[in-house]
Amino acid sequence: QLQLQESGPGLVKPSETLSLTCTVSGGSISSTTYYWGWIRQPPGKGLEWIGTLYYSGSTYYNPSLKSRVTISVDASKNQFSLKLRSVTAADTAVYYCARGNYPKYESLDYWGQGTLVTVSS
Amino acid sequence: DIQMTQSPSSLSASVGDRVTITCRASQSISSHLSWYQQKPGRTPKLLIYAASSLQNGVPSRFSGSGSGTDFTLTISSLQPEDFATYYCQQSYSAPFTFGPGTKIDIK
Numbered sequence: 001q002l003q004l005q006e007s008g009p010g011l012v013k014p015s016e017t018l019s020l021t022c023t024v025s026g027g028s029i030s031s032t033t034y035y036w037g038w039i040r041q042p043p044g045k046g047l048e049w050i051g052t053l054y055y056s057g058s059t060y061y062n063p064s065l066k067s068r069v070t071i072s073v074d075a076s077k078n079q080f081s082l083k084l085r086s087v088t089a090a091d092t093a094v095y096y097c098a099r100g101n102y103p104k105y106e107s108l109d110y111w112g113q114g115t116l117v118t119v120s121s
Numbered sequence: 122d123i124q125m126t127q128s129p130s131s132l133s134a135s136v137g138d139r140v141t142i143t144c145r146a147s148q149s150i151s152s153h154l155s156w157y158q159q160k161p162g163r164t165p166k167l168l169i170y171a172a173s174s175l176q177n178g179v180p181s182r183f184s185g186s187g188s189g190t191d192f193t194l195t196i197s198s199l200q201p202e203d204f205a206t207y208y209c210q211q212s213y214s215a216p217f218t219f220g221p222g223t224k225i226d227i228k
Contacts (some may be wrong), residue, residue, distance in 0.1 A: 037217075046208065047217040047222075048219070049215075061218075063216070084132050096165075101170075104167075104170040105155070105169065105175070106153070106212035107170035107176075107210070108155070108165070108167060108210070111164040
């Protein structure tokens with residue numbers, strides 16, 4: 001059974017960098033059948049797509065966050081990571097990592113449990 | 122970006138009711154539409170992909186339809202565990218945007 005687990009600090013100061021890692025178990029992050037994504041959800045609000053990591057190692061970022069986001073992969077550890085720079089209170093959210101399934105029209109079929117990141121001094 | 126809208130934003134319903142939620146895309150997305158269920162404090166769960174295909178393990182009372190710009194999610198007979206927020210999402214063009222959600226609560 002595939003599992004995804006987010007990890008990282010739950011509190012980040014304004015203007016600093018938010019760093020999260022998603023560890024994938026029960027499947028390979030290098031499979032060509034899937035892609036990997038980061039999604040966030042501010043408290044009480046809806047879901048926002050942050051960015052995508054493809055099996056080739058290429059990435060796509062939401063234009064609204066592109067100048068501040070980097071997604072990278074460590075295939076040897078079956079992990080991928082998110083860095084969001086220059087954070088503000090508006091970046092406070094539950095951050096999810098998820099798997100996108102190409103045969104299922106790129107839907108997100110597995111999600112991590114999510115981790116709340118609060119931006120505050 | 123493709124904008125997704127949902128209606129209604131919330132609804133009250135009773136156990137056993139038939140419920141329909143609508144999702145509309147700002148441009149054609151073919152059948153690249155998924156539906157997710159999210160309960161409070163929980164992770165979103167995939168219900169429907171490709172507009173009408175039921176994800177493994179999802180009860181058959183859930184169904185989806187539509188193509189192009191207009192889509193619906195129908196729950197044929199609402200069960201107590203179905204009270205949640207439902208999101209649509211397009212995967213036709215990045216960024217894969219979500220609708221704002223429809224919250225179903227108990228009447």
